[in-house]
Amino acid sequence: MPFFFTRRFFPLFQTQFLGAFNDNMLKNALVMLLTYRVAGRMGGNVGILITIAGSLLIVPSLVFSATAGELADKFDKARLTRVIKLCEIGIMVIAAAGFFAQNITTLFVALFCMGLHSTFFGPIKLALLPQYLRDGELLAGNAYTEAGTFLAILLGTLVGGLLVLLAHGGAVISLALMICAVSGYAASRGMPAAPPPDPSLRLNWNIARETWAVVRYARSDRPVFICILGISWFWLVGATLLSQVAPFVRNFLHAGPPVVTLLLTMFSIGIGAGALLSNRLLRGRILMTYVPLAAFAISAFGIDLFFATRHAGGGSHLMNLMLFLGTLQGARVTFDFFMIAVAGGLYIVPLYAQVQHEGAPSHLARLIAAANVLSSLFMVASAVGTIALLAIGFTIPEIFLTVSVANLGVAVVQCFQAVEKKTPIFVNRK
Numbered sequence: 001m002p003f004f005f006t007r008r009f010f011p012l013f014q015t016q017f018l019g020a021f022n023d024n025m026l027k028n029a030l031v032m033l034l035t036y037r038v039a040g041r042m043g044g045n046v047g048i049l050i051t052i053a054g055s056l057l058i059v060p061s062l063v064f065s066a067t068a069g070e071l072a073d074k075f076d077k078a079r080l081t082r083v084i085k086l087c088e089i090g091i092m093v094i095a096a097a098g099f100f101a102q103n104i105t106t107l108f109v110a111l112f113c114m115g116l117h118s119t120f121f122g123p124i125k126l127a128l129l130p131q132y133l134r135d136g137e138l139l140a141g142n143a144y145t146e147a148g149t150f151l152a153i154l155l156g157t158l159v160g161g162l163l164v165l166l167a168h169g170g171a172v173i174s175l176a177l178m179i180c181a182v183s184g185y186a187a188s189r190g191m192p193a194a195p196p197p198d199p200s201l202r203l204n205w206n207i208a209r210e211t212w213a214v215v216r217y218a219r220s221d222r223p224v225f226i227c228i229l230g231i232s233w234f235w236l237v238g239a240t241l242l243s244q245v246a247p248f249v250r251n252f253l254h255a256g257p258p259v260v261t262l263l264l265t266m267f268s269i270g271i272g273a274g275a276l277l278s279n280r281l282l283r284g285r286i287l288m289t290y291v292p293l294a295a296f297a298i299s300a301f302g303i304d305l306f307f308a309t310r311h312a313g314g315g316s317h318l319m320n321l322m323l324f325l326g327t328l329q330g331a332r333v334t335f336d337f338f339m340i341a342v343a344g345g346l347y348i349v350p351l352y353a354q355v356q357h358e359g360a361p362s363h364l365a366r367l368i369a370a371a372n373v374l375s376s377l378f379m380v381a382s383a384v385g386t387i388a389l390l391a392i393g394f395t396i397p398e399i400f401l402t403v404s405v406a407n408l409g410v411a412v413v414q415c416f417q418a419v420e421k422k423t424p425i426f427v428n429r430k
Contacts, residue, residue: 010190012125014183015081015184025173025177025180027160030053053111062373068123068124073362074199082189092177092180094106100171124365150267224358235375235378236381239379242264242267245263263334266334267337291351295411298344298407308336389402
């Protein structure tokens with residue numbers, strides 16, 4: 001990792017890690033507060049409120065990504081980052097007020113603002129990598145970023161849930177959120193200047209028109225757009241799996257909450273391992289060699305996940321973690337989750353690197369914004385599709401099977417692209 005601790009990477013890595021950690025610490029603290037402290041007075045509305053809480057981090061990305069991309073292409077990205085991180089400190093003040101008062105409306109406002117924060121920082125962090133790193137370092141930079149992001153998501157989720165349920169949880173979680181936000185701003189102060197690629201860009205404040213414009217521009221570059229579609233598909237598959245982990249564990253594995261935590265942990269560690277494996281196998285070269293193979297692996301382990309649970313038997317008591325891991329089914333399911341994630345990391349890192357390497361520098365942040373818009377749409381499609389399949393009688397293992405089989409089609413398409421000599425997606429154009 002010759003560049004990892006240099007000023008042109010480590011402050012950016014710290015900043016994005018702390019931002020992802022804070023996002024998920026706030027979100028899960030709110031979910032746990034709703035579930036265990038507010039449920040008594042909210043009655044049956046808690047499930048709806050938790051669903052709304054999850055959507056508050058996705059909706060801003062769908063609506064404001066194009067504007068975020070414009071700003072990142074027009075202004076110095078390091079300066080923009082510091083402004084965004086100052087805003088995060090203000091957002092945490094709102095969150096602290098909400099936790100102290102246990103006011104759900106205030107906490108929802110804070111969560112929506114953190115969704116905005118992530119939306120505006122997203123194009124910046126990915127567009128900065130090719131600006132700070134050399135071509136031979138770009139794949140590794142993406143691998144470290146993806147591994148760090150999923151580790152931050154895991155740790156933030158665990159810490160948020162633990163802290164908010166302490167005796168003085170409101171005060172403790174508020175302090176933790178503030179410390180994290182201030183630390184993120186401090187880390188951003190170390191980022192080198194990043195001159196804008198298009199300072200003369202005229203901002204378009206018509207959000208709908210600009211969103212369509214960035215997607216249309218992305219479509220005009222076929223190799224880059226194919227990568228963006230591949231990225232969006234990954235988020236659809238991931239969202240389908242992760243959104244159903246808790247009911248899958250409860251109703252089909254007949255296990256308790258620690259098993260949910262185990263599977264989420266294995267998924268996060270697996271993504272990080274796959275991302276780092278991608279860099280090791282490709283040795284810094286931006287090639288799509290392993291992307292089709294990784295897609296096939298996602299399907300293979302997803303299909304095995306279905307067969308591992310289709311004959312699952314019930315019981316009067318939920319299994320604890322050690323009992324679950326002591327069963328063949330438990331070990332098999334855990335391994336499948338881990339390997340799906342490893343394949344996911346191996347799949348996603350070259351796609352991000354390809355977009356950064358091949359995209360026009362003057363439009364790179366807007367290309368990443370287009371990827372964020374489409375990824376959000378695909379995640380919404382995942383939620384709608386899952387609801388529809390459940391409504392017509394599909395079980396959760398059958399939904400996993402459906403997505404895995406559909407993913408085989410994506411893998412086949414990517415194989416054809418890999419052998420198509422005239423398709424430049426697998427050849428660096430720079």
